[in-house]
Amino acid sequence: MHIRTFSLAFLLLAPAALAADLTGNWAAGSPGADGVTRKTYFDLKQDGARITGHIRAGQFYYSIKESTGGAEGFTITGSMMDTGHKERTVKYEGRLEGDTLRIGTRRRPDAPLAEMTARRAPAGEGAYPARLPLPALHKVPDNGLARTPPMGWNSWNKFAGRVDDASVRGMADAMVSSGMRDAGYIYINIDDTWEGGRDAQGNITTNKKFPDMKALADYVHAKGLKLGIYSSPGPNTCAGYEGTYGHEEQDARTWARWGIDYLKYDWCGARNLYTDEEMQAVYQKMGDALRAAGRPIVYSLCQYGFADVWKWGAEVGGNLWRTTGDIRDTYDSMEKIGFAQDEHAPFAGPGHWNDPDMLEIGNGGMNEDEYRTHMSLWSILAAPLLAGNDLRDMPAAIAAILMNREVIAVDQDRLGKEGRRAWQSGEQEIWVRELAGGGRAVAVFNRAAAPATVAVNWAELGIPKPSGARDLWAHRDLGTGETQSVTVAAHGVALWRVK
Ligand code: GLA
Numbered sequence: 001m002h003i004r005t006f007s008l009a010f011l012l013l014a015p016a017a018l019a020a021d022l023t024g025n026w027a028a029g030s031p032g033a034d035g036v037t038r039k040t041y042f043d044l045k046q047d048g049a050r051i052t053g054h055i056r057a058g059q060f061y062y063s064i065k066e067s068t069g070g071a072e073g074f075t076i077t078g079s080m081m082d083t084g085h086k087e088r089t090v091k092y093e094g095r096l097e098g099d100t101l102r103i104g105t106r107r108r109p110d111a112p113l114a115e116m117t118a119r120r121a122p123a124g125e126g127a128y129p130a131r132l133p134l135p136a137l138h139k140v141p142d143n144g145l146a147r148t149p150p151m152g153w154n155s156w157n158k159f160a161g162r163v164d165d166a167s168v169r170g171m172a173d174a175m176v177s178s179g180m181r182d183a184g185y186i187y188i189n190i191d192d193t194w195e196g197g198r199d200a201q202g203n204i205t206t207n208k209k210f211p212d213m214k215a216l217a218d219y220v221h222a223k224g225l226k227l228g229i230y231s232s233p234g235p236n237t238c239a240g241y242e243g244t245y246g247h248e249e250q251d252a253r254t255w256a257r258w259g260i261d262y263l264k265y266d267w268c269g270a271r272n273l274y275t276d277e278e279m280q281a282v283y284q285k286m287g288d289a290l291r292a293a294g295r296p297i298v299y300s301l302c303q304y305g306f307a308d309v310w311k312w313g314a315e316v317g318g319n320l321w322r323t324t325g326d327i328r329d330t331y332d333s334m335e336k337i338g339f340a341q342d343e344h345a346p347f348a349g350p351g352h353w354n355d356p357d358m359l360e361i362g363n364g365g366m367n368e369d370e371y372r373t374h375m376s377l378w379s380i381l382a383a384p385l386l387a388g389n390d391l392r393d394m395p396a397a398i399a400a401i402l403m404n405r406e407v408i409a410v411d412q413d414r415l416g417k418e419g420r421r422a423w424q425s426g427e428q429e430i431w432v433r434e435l436a437g438g439g440r441a442v443a444v445f446n447r448a449a450a451p452a453t454v455a456v457n458w459a460e461l462g463i464p465k466p467s468g469a470r471d472l473w474a475h476r477d478l479g480t481g482e483t484q485s486v487t488v489a490a491h492g493v494a495l496w497r498v499k
Contacts, residue, residue, distance in 0.1 A: 145296055194241075
């Protein structure tokens with residue numbers, strides 16, 4: 001009897017045990033210090049020696065296109081179409097241990113495996129949502145904001161996921177005490193990682209780092225500053241937090257209620273639902289939503305310059321649009337981005353600007369000559385000036401670069417005409433920006449790693465020989481003879497305002 005029961009139990013259990021393969025929906029992830037759980041889902045189907053299915057990891061959603069092994073040890077390679085029609089792949093290595101999956105990726109093939117524990121999740125949990133119907137295209141009226149390029153500060157370059165209420169308040173205080181506000185830097189922009197989730201009514205919530213966004217906005221406003229925020233049209237932001245997908249009008253109303261003055265809207269997770277060609281309609285949807293929310297909110301498009309955004313950014317109500325991928329705090333990154341902006345110039349103007357990404361000035365990866373080049377080039381480009389350093393702790397030399405009012409005046413020139421490359425010879429370039437009142441800003445850049453002397457031929461630049469000039473870094477008027485030739489430091493710049 002005893003034996004029979006045992007064998008019966010065995011018979012009942014055996015098929016399940018044999019079927020204990022990888023098939024199922026697996027979820028990994030535990031709450032971070034901000035209280036938010038960003039889950040990774042593996043929706044797997046094992047069919048003998050073949051594993052298929054999907055991997056959803058933050059902003060990414062992959063189809064499994066290759067696999068090796070089985071429950072005792074396997075690899076799966078996921079593939080997806082990235083923004084710009086490029087394939088992106090990821091490879092996970094895992095094994096089944098009892099009823100948990102130990103699974104991870106490597107940053108590089110030779111890097112250690114970053115393992116997670118995934119547990120069985122109900123079927124359908126984490127399933128990627130469907131596309132939303134896209135509106136017909138129309139022109140979103142100009143919101144009247146950003147008549148000159150926005151100036152302020154953004155949290156991402158220095159703080160990334162570490163931004164919180166206290167650091168934003170600290171930055172607002174420092175914006176005032178350092179003199180930055182009075183030099184024109186008005187927006188304090190919170191980038192990704194403020195998001196919590198959604199309440200029962202679907203309202204977006206903040207996470208533990210931001211206990212009361214409205215109170216924070218009140219604090220920032222009381223200092224004569226404005227507050228910016230960040231989201232994505234996709235289900236997830238770039239850092240994998242809650243996106244605005246399906247809640248466009250609702251989120252715009254929430255931000256308006258909180259007192260938000262600026263929105264950076266980052267493509268990221270939206271790439272899994274829409275093609276690059278559909279970006280315009282997706283961005284238009286938020287342009288309309290902001291308008292309907294009834295508060296003046298600067299609208300910043302962040303889709304890395306795909307789909308010729310400069311041609312339609314203003315049509316969707318955008319006040320600025322990123323023209324490139326992310327900047328890093330190196331001369332190489334800054335120069336690669338900055339000197340590639342020439343062809344976008346005709347599309348900028350009052351209310352709608354090209355955005356070659358935020359400033360890295362003061363973050364430590366470039367020397368002062370290079371940071372002066374960064375500031376000069378961005379000003380010639382009529383680019384938004386969004387400082388990305390810690391303003392609470394700014395060396396005098398960095399403050400002098402960010403607060404050079406003569407350079408800021410070039411950036412903020414009310415004619416709003418973006419400058420262009422006027423001359424180039426090897427690693428030396430001259431860029432010219434037309435200014436209100438007939439003057440011009442002239443920047444002589446030396447991209448070489450050693451100082452160089454550049455002879456300036458005004459006829460070749462297509463402008464009359466100036467009757468007067470001022471050196472905007474030396475803060476000194478120049479004799480006309482001094483504009484014939486100039487020696488520029490390695491990776492440096494001479495920036496003049498000429499009459
Ligand atoms: C993208 C953007 C960055 C920043 C991060 C935040 O990479 O381009 O500027 O907003 O997302 O996750």
